[in-house]
Amino acid sequence: MTSTQLDNLATAALQDALIDVAELASQARQAHWNVRGATFLPVHRWLDELTGTLRAHADALAERIATLGGWPDACSETLSERSTLESLPFGRLTTGQALAAMDAGPGRVAAVAAAWLRSPAMGDDPVTADLLTGLCRDVQAQQWLARAHQ
Incomplete structure (x- = not known):
């Protein structure tokens, strides 16, 4: 595989991740504004922290896409058309x-x-693999925190 082909695969992986991370950050902020209940305050605060974590990952993903010569896209139309997340x-x-x-x-x-990390091409791009691994680690930790609140 050529260097350009590897960059294109990495850009595609990063773009897929960016779409879902940007959408999840938007959903976390929406939930932050609209959550109500007996445990409102800790959940409200955690949702704010989650939004910040996700936005930082979105920024890192987008900057890596640009570094590889791509054009990061987290426009609202793209998110609504391509996000794999269920609507809030x-x-x-x-x-x-x-x-x-x-x-x-x-x-x-x-x-x-994780699906992109299992792709054979990711072994040839340790920087992108590192970003995706860090993303997996952080969102799984946040998933654990969501479960711990319940």
Whole structure:
């Protein structure tokens, strides 16, 4: 495989991850604004931290795409057309609904990143593999925190 082909594979992997991470960050912020319930305050605060973590990953993914010569795309149209995440319900969310969504979303992000990591081409791009591994690690930790709140 040529260097250009490897860069294209890495860019595709990063773009897939960017779409779901950007969508999940948006959902976490939406849940942060609309969560209600007996455990409101710790869940509200955690959702704020989760949003920050996801936005930092989105930025790192987008910058790697640009470094490889691609054009990162997290436009709203792209997110709505290509995200693999389930939509967050509109309006008031119980803490249980918000936590369930933030359990499922990180699980999906980790699955997409892990599928790319299993791709033979990732062995030839340790920087992209490192970004995707870090993303998996962090979203799985956040998934654990969502479960621990329930």
